[in-house]
Every structure is written in structure tokens, then in C-alpha cells.
Amino acid sequence: MSFEPKIIAFCCNWCSYAAADLAGTARMQYPHNVRIVRVMCSGMVHPELVMDAFQQGADGVMVLG
């Protein structure tokens, strides 16, 4: 089986989360490996959350804002 990374994306409610919504409206296809966690601002993401994600097996973490 090929490698399927697990990626956590912290998305700001006002921009990147909205962009992900629009990508859906536009039916843009993209890989299924991302799991989006909605935050009210990318500045809200505590460094510990990022480390936490890696520790629990995430292959990548994106903080988008």
C-alpha cells in the first residue's frame, strides 16, 4: 500500500476555512488526507497543539490564516 500522509490543517474561520468552503462550491478536487480544524484566528493555535498533533502521528501540520 502506498504512503497516505495524515495532515492536520488549522484554518482561520475568516479566510482559509472560507476558502476551503469555496473550493467545495467550485468542486475543486484535492487529496483526501487533510483534516481541517476550524479556529477563530490562526493566531489561536498554541504551539503545543502542533506538537501534540505530531506526537499523535500527524505527518504534517498546516496553520493557515
Next chain:
Amino acid sequence: MTLSEVTNISGEVGNFNVTVKEAPRYVDMDKCIACGACTEKCPKKVDSEYDAATGKRKAIYVKYSQAVPLKYQIDGSQCLRLTAMAKGKEKLPCGFCEQVCDAGAINYNDTEKTHEINVGAIVMAPGFEAYDPTNAKVWGFGVYPNVVTSLQFERYLSATGPTEGHLVRPSDGKKVKKVAFLQCIGSRDENTCGNGYCSSVCCMYAIKEAVIAKAHEPGLETSIFYMDMRTHGKEFDQYMERAKNDSGVNFIRCRVNSVEPQGANGDLRLSYVNNAGVQIEEYFDLVVLSVGLETPKHVLELAEMAGIEVTADRFAKTKDFTPVTTTRDGIFTAGAFAGPKDIPQAVVEGSAAAAAVADVLAPARNELTKEAVFPEERNIAGEEPKIGVFVCHCGSNIAGMVDVEAVEAYAKTLPGVAHVERNLFTCSQDAQEGLAVRIKELGLNRVAIAACTPRTHEPLFRETLKSAGLNQYLVEMANIRNHNSWVHDSKEIATKKACDLVRMAVAKVTFSASLAPISVPITQTALVIGGGVAGMTSALNLAEQGFVVTLVEKSAKLGGNALKLDHTWSGEEVAPQVAKLIDQVNWNEKITVFTETEVSAAEGFVGNFKTTLKGKDGVETVIEHGAGVVAVGADAYQPTEYGYGEIAGVVNGIDFDSADKAGKKNFVFIQCVGSREEGHMYCSKVCCTHSVQSAIALKKEDPSRNVYILYRDMRTYAQREKLYREARSLGVMFINYEIHGKPQVTKNGDVIDVQVIDHVLHRPVIIKADMVVLASGIRPKSDFKTLSQMYKISLDGDGFFQEAHAKLRPVDFATDGMFVAGMAHYPKPLEESVAQALAASARAATLLSKLEVTLDAIKAQVDSSKCDGCALCVDVCPYHAISLLEVKATAEGAAPTKVIDVNKAKCKGCGLCQATCPKEGVAVAGFTLQQLSSQVSAALAI
């Protein structure tokens, strides 16, 4: 009301009867969920208006993906079935959209409706239409496929456009290497189209398009052919400089008269005279026509029907001291209908029109409002989680790609889940009612909705929870549509991901708690700082709306900079209007005026400010107010160049108005003195018009006078262009100079020698002048900084006050409850100051009209058991919402401890504090570390 037009207006101010014709949509707005299944099936393709005919749409369509309301409509003139029905045919074709619409929203039998509406006032904001260059022929639009309009080019640059943002030629799909922008197409051109005015916005959008195009295609060459670059808005000149110097956009001052084809492959040939005066022939892949703005025919008919007058340029007629009031009492205007303008100014006028309406309708405020009543909230503290999961099919939008039954079965296995059900549309009225029933029946204390995006639907589900007696914050959404079924094409993968998303939502909502509503009381009074035209207008409007206002003026009398002005650009006399305004302010019993008074201290937040005023005599007065308007004006620049103050006869624009011109023959105006140069890279906006007006007056008084205006770009924007035309026809000489070749002014006996390089002759010429008028710019005042620190409102790079958002919130400060108007914000002419002042009052009144404001409960909360008062969060908070408190020690003799306090009215819930805190001492309710972390764990659990 969409698809509607006004067909008749009768009655008068306070009691208008408006007839509105609503065209059929053929789609039930309550049922349509904008899934797009209908569009996919529709066989009829037509040119898309939104794509400016560069792309196609279907007969059933939504104009663009962000449209509001996001509901589909059928174009009755194109739909196969509707056209057949209109012809009375028995056998009807197609009908696909009805078949695929799971929501049952299609209604072919929809009909036109007429509504009669009784209103007290009317705002007309019908907007503009882009000039259509098809019939003009000279630019080859409609003949050569590689000649496009700026609107079409905008679509080519867009990721959602016909080429998905790839810049290729319409004729052959060849990658574009060279683009030419031709300015003033349909503007400043009486011959081709009869539009003598300047459209105001095209220079700026052309630069923007050129910069974006270069970012899309590295190595792309862009040239803008222009007469005058009119980048007179806030921070626009800086943008142009960056386009020139950083992006490498070429600017060529030449009006290109025609576009010719070059060979058979689609290249286009332009002939022009370059900046050095040399005749050039150049070839381009693409020519973009920067089309202007004009009032469409149907709007002119609307104006006629409404009985309001229009100007010679076919825009709604207004006066400079009442810039949003039409010629008919009770009818107001906003936006490009009253003259070409950009977005910020249109938004300002929108608010200004609201203020003008509020002035008329203030007594009727809140007469028609109803308050929603909700049942008492259940206390769920201490209860074990009892989560209800609702999986939405969204017709086939989700169910078509996700095995919803598998998701339902999976959700049942999750810890804490007490109930799972599926709905065809969870957002539908009956499903909402069902949801409320389930909450009550089963005693659910948390809800997870697996459906679409919380950005559009969370408010709806919150309301449903409230109606079921559950705290509104106990719901979480799993976005299994926008982020899943719409973006994946494998049912197996989408189903697995949907299960993951549901697991994440359930994990998060498990740790959700009831959040108490937050409300802040409002002191229903306003403070206006600055007694110029903007300040007085704002104060007066607020007072007319019924609010108590304190108006503070630093100098001994009201009037501000307007006291130095003779006429507005349209020729209205300023002095009598200002006198009238001062009178109205002084006689208004709701306004208290403090002259020779300054703000010495300020504290507080939205709805609850406390400002200390200090008079000349040192007496201090403390004013409590709910909102504040900063309208402190600006200063005129005192030139240090061109011999000002040394050579007699060299004066600035304001001095000139009152100077003795008798017997003087030769006048030279020098523009951009202290504007648009290093350190002050902004346009002062008013000087070109003022000089041109003065030149006209000089020529009219004595046609034998020689009047020269030395300018860099003549910025008589919008309908002011007629002044520029008039000045030229009267024989005023306009000589263009560049920043690197500024004029030289020297005294030569009785006359003044002005040397300038003539842009036509390309050699220096000397003008012997009796008077040299320096069009000196506008500068921020020295005390802006103190004021900005006191109210924590920011200044921009040039030192003017910075609005919250350049386009969308042009009169708000980022600090809630504070607003800006007039030249304190940026140099501007009188009518724009008045409009902004009215807008500031409208914005302030939205606050002051309430006794309290209810805020979202998503705010930072302190955990005092963990916060040790380290104050790291205090500095990072962008809203200055956190302060440090000292807590008295409980044990005797122990040192006092510290803890932070969050001002909920200032907090926006961004959570910078949460990310900074090393001890989990502060967290945003609804997004606590525990909640986010549980979501991460759930995402990675399998």
C-alpha cells in the same frame, strides 16, 4: 427582494407608495439549497453576464458562487421549457432541472408579482454600467478577438474565470507575453461616446490588473497608455509607485487613437508617441480597454419616473453640502448613481444615505421591530454527555458521494452519542422542528450536525437549540459537504472521511459548555471631536436623530478649514452654508459645544467611553459617551520651496483666493507642492480642481491674461472634468512636468521667472509671471498622534487616521465605537467630507440606538486557578482587551498576586492570548485547548 424593479413612486416624504414588480425566479427560494445539480443537467448554454461574455452559463444559474442570496434562478428567455410554455406548446421539452432537484424547488408556473410598499424615505443606489466599446469601432473591440475590456480581463485573471487564471489569448490560446492597457475608453471623450467626465476608477483598476497579471505570468510585459494617472485615493499613489518600481509596469503618457491587426495570427499594432516624443509602433498579444462607468438607460428612466433630476453627465443631481440628497424630498442616493466613484466612497455614501434617512424617519425608529421569545434554558452542568448526531443528505449533494447510512451506523458507535438520525435536508423547516423535538424528548444535551459549513448554517442550528431550551453553543458542525463530498470523487474515501469528520465534531462538542450571553450597556450619547464641516455635520445629524452630542473644537470658533474656502468645485458658495451649519449647531438643544477645548484624556470602550476635556482656562470636564467621531481636519502644507515666503508674488492656493489680482497679467500655478513625493507619497486630491477653478475665474475676469498650470497629472476626477475642459477652452495653458524636472522659480526684477521643461517642445521654457500660485498639499496635524494613543486608534503611514478596512469599513476604526470623518482620514473635498461625516453618524447611531449590545460569547475566558499574572498575553492582544489586576492576598502577610482581566466588549475571540499563555490560563470559549486538542486526537485516532 431580488429580480425586482420599482415601477412607480407616488406620495411624498414620510409616506411614499412604491410599486415593485417582481419577476418570476421559477425556483422556490425557501427550498433551493444551491447544490447546483440543476445547472449541471441544464442543456442550454448562454453567455455569462458575470464573465462579461468570456464564458458560458446555463439557463438555470446562479450569477456567481458568492452571490447573495445563494439561490438559483431560471432565465425565462433562454430556458427550453419556459420558452415553449410561453409559445403555448402542448408537448413541453426538457424539464431536467425539475427531475434532478431533490429539494423540489423548481416551479415552472411561477409568475410575476406586483407589490405595493409604503415607506417614509427612499434610497436610490442602482449603480452603473460599464461602457460598451462595440460600436465605437476604433479600438477593434468585437472585431479583433484579442481586444478585450478590463472586465473581461479581470475574468481571465480569475481562478474561477474562463481560463482558470491562465493568461492566454482568446484568438488562439497562445500564452500572453505583452499586454497594453488603453485608458479613458468611454471616459473623457465627448466625440466617441458623449461621456465627457472622468470615470474615476479606471486608472487604479488598470494598475491593479497589470500588477496581478505580472504576478500570474512572470516575464509578462504590461504597458498602460494614459492621459493623466488619476490615483487620487488613499494610498493609491503608493500603489502606483510600487507598480512602477517593484512590479515593472510601464506607464506611457499617450492617448492611443486606434488598434490595428498585425498579420494574421492575432497580434495587435499600436502607434503612439512615447514619453520622449518619438513616434513608435509596437505589437501586443492582448489589448485591454479600460472602460468607464456610465448610467444605464433603464436607470435614467427610473430617475425620470422617480422625478429626480440628473446632471449633464447623466448622474443624479445632488448638492455639495447634501451629497446624498436628490432633488426630490425624501429620496436619497448612494454610490455611482450620483457620479463615478470607487468602492470606499460608495460604501461611505451608503452609510451617509442611511443617516440622511434616519434624520427623516427618527421618530418612527423601532416601530416595526419584533422581539423573538425563547423558552427558558436548561441547565446541563454535571450531566453526562448525551449527544444527538444529525446526518444531512443535502439531497444528493452528500448522499450522492457519501454512504450516509454507513456514517449513521458509525456515529452510533461513538462515545457519548445517544441518538443518530438522517435527514434529506437537516436545514429544512420540518427537520429543524424535528431536531427541537428530539432534544426535548430524549433529553439531548449536545448536538453534532454533519452537513455543510458552519459559516452559513451554524446560526440556524444555534437558533434551533435555543428554541428547544438548550444553550446555543452546544452544537458543532461536521462539514461533510464543502470539505468532503464536493471535493472527492471516491465514495469509499468520502465515506471514511465523513466518519472522521463526525468523530472530530463529536469529540469537540463533548467538551462544549453552556456559554452565558454577553451584553454591554450603551451610554446613548456621542462625542464629536472637531468643529469643522465634518464634525458639525456629524453632530447635527446625530442630534436630529435624537441623541445628545458633545462637540469639541480646539479653536475659538466653529467652521474649520471651510472658513478659508470660497466655492465648492460645482460652484456653490461655501460661506453661507457654513454659517447656516454653525447656526443650526448652536441652536440645537441636544448639542453642547465646547470651543477652545481639547481632549486631554480618554478611557473606556464601545458604549462606555469617558473622555476628559480641557478648556483654555485649564478647567476639566469629563464626558461619558457611547460613541466618538474623530473629525479633526488637517493642515495646509506651508511650502519651503519655489521661493515661498521670500519672493513677493509667490503665494499658496488659499492665500491666492484673497490676494489682490488687479492689474496682474501673467499667472503660473504649480501643482503637487508637497504632495506625491518622497515622504508624502499621496495626492492631496483638492489642489488640481482648486487651481483649475482659480484659472477659470482669472480668465473670465480678463481673457487677455496668460494663465499657466504646471502639473504632473491633472486630477479633475469624476464630473470635475468639465472644469478642466472649460479651462482649456478659455485658453488656460497646461504644461506637464515630471517629478525629476520640477519648475525653477527665480526673481527677475519686477517679475518672477518660472522655468519648466515643456512636454511638447522637450526643451526648457521660461514664463514671466506676475504671480506664482503654489498648489500646496494637505498634511496631517501634529496632534493626531496624541489622539490616536488616547483612544487606541491607529494612524496610517502618512500620518492620517487609519480606518478599519479601506474598502468595506471606511468610517469605522478598528476600535469599536470610534469613527472617523473628513480630512483627518485623508485629504478630500467638501462634499466627500460631508458624506463621510453623515456615514460616521449612521455608524454611531447603529450603536447608540440600543440600550445594550449583545455580543457573541466566543470570547477569551480567564482560568484564575491557572493564570499567574505573567502578562505575556497583555502585549499580544491586538484589541487591548486584556489588563492586569492585582488580587489581594487571602492569607495575612502574603504578597498580593496578579491575574488578568478580559474586557469582553473589546475581545474579538481571536485567541492570540490562548496561543501565548504558557499555563493554559486563558482560553477562548468554544475553542478551548481541550476542545481543539480533542478534535486533533479524534482526527488522528484511526
